[in-house]
Amino acid sequence: MRAITGAVLGAILGVSLSAAAQQKYIPAEIEAGGRLYTANCTGCHGPEGDGVGGINFSQGKFRRAASDDDLLRIISRGIPGTPMAPSGMSESQIGQIVGYLRSMTAAGDTTSANGDAARGRSIVEGKGQCLSCHTIGVNGLHAGPALTDIGAQRRVVDLLRSLTDPGAEVRAENRTVRVVMKDGRTLSGRFLNQDTFTLQMIDATDKLMSIDKSQIRESTLLTTSPMPSFKDKLSPQELADVVSYLASLKGRS
Numbered sequence: 685m686r687a688i689t690g691a692v693l694g695a696i697l698g699v700s701l702s703a704a705a706q707q708k709y710i711p712a713e714i715e716a717g718g719r720l721y722t723a724n725c726t727g728c729h730g731p732e733g734d735g736v737g738g739i740n741f742s743q744g745k746f747r748r749a750a751s752d753d754d755l756l757r758i759i760s761r762g763i764p765g766t767p768m769a770p771s772g773m774s775e776s777q778i779g780q781i782v783g784y785l786r787s788m789t790a791a792g793d794t795t796s797a798n799g800d801a802a803r804g805r806s807i808v809e810g811k812g813q814c815l816s817c818h819t820i821g822v823n824g825l826h827a828g829p830a831l832t833d834i835g836a837q838r839r840v841v842d843l844l845r846s847l848t849d850p851g852a853e854v855r856a857e858n859r860t861v862r863v864v865m866k867d868g869r870t871l872s873g874r875f876l877n878q879d880t881f882t883l884q885m886i887d888a889t890d891k892l893m894s895i896d897k898s899q900i901r902e903s904t905l906l907t908t909s910p911m912p913s914f915k916d917k918l919s920p921q922e923l924a925d926v927v928s929y930l931a932s933l934k935g936r937s
Contacts (some may be wrong), residue, residue: 708785715853717784720777722837731839733788742839744789755782788839798921804929807922812914817888820933825890827874828911829858833935843927847918850911860906861885866899875905 706890709717722731733741740903748758759778762770792917808814815824834843861875865884873887883895883903888910914923 685752688926709779709786711779713783714787716777717780717782717787719855720773720781721784725781726837729833731837731842733785741785742788744786750788752782755785799924799926799928801925801929801932803922804925804927805927807918808929811922812918812926817911827888827890829855831930831933835933836935838930840927840931843930844923846911847923847926848913848915850909850913854907854909855859858909860908860910861903862906863895863897863903864901866901871895 691902705783714745720916722794726735729735729739729741733739739745748754748763748852756775756778758768758769759781760773760775762768764787808820809823814820814831817828818824820831838846842853861883862871863885865871871885871893872886872889873891873893876884876886876892878884878897878906881897883892883897884902914926
């Protein structure tokens with residue numbers, strides 16, 4: 685969403701929407717809106733919606749909007765004289781973003797408030813063994829998604845959920861593919877790409893594989909996550925520490 689950048693959505697925040705003016709959004713719409721927001725809005729507004737001074741999406745305050753319809757119109761048409769230009773997006777996409785913005789208020793979380801990022805780093809690099817699947821900077825392996833800038837992409841509540849219930853949301857770019865070869869071998873790993881002739885993935889040993897499709901009997905993209913839950917492996921304090929550390933990861937300097 686090229687138009688929703690900088691102080692873009694900032695112009696519409698400030699006054700809470702009345703409950704009567706809010707629409708209902710199904711989980712699929714909110715999830716789609718989250719992907720759009722992450723891809724197009726977090727660069728300036730941050731995952732928590734507080735990246736622009738005086739603005740906080742998570743508090744549900746909208747300065748120029750009294751209803752969700754107002755938000756739809758503002759995002760669609762923009763605000764003359766401000767960086768908020770027309771988005772050029774479809775009505776359904778804009779509706780999904782509005783649904784996600786509304787969900788941010790309800791899903792507020794203070795898990796990392798008492799967390800210690802330094803202790804969290806020690807857990808990530810030690811007890812949690814996170815670098816056996818993830819990379820942070822130049823360290824770690826690639827079977828799981830990179831975490832170098834995860835704090836600039838995901839909300840605190842999402843980071844906690846990924847640790848305690850990793851199967852709750854498996855993004856398309858993080859799906860595992862299971863391949864059964866014609867010779868009987870079974871291979872699995874993080875799905876990267878495919879073309880007419882090959883399928884590419886990276887396995888748990890960090891081996892990049894390009895598999896000839898003519899040798900594949902069947903392949904399946906899994907909807908489950910290979911990541912274990914840390915709900916019972918880490919204490920509440922340790923979880924808060926890890927979340928605090930992950931939230932601090934904003935990318936390389």
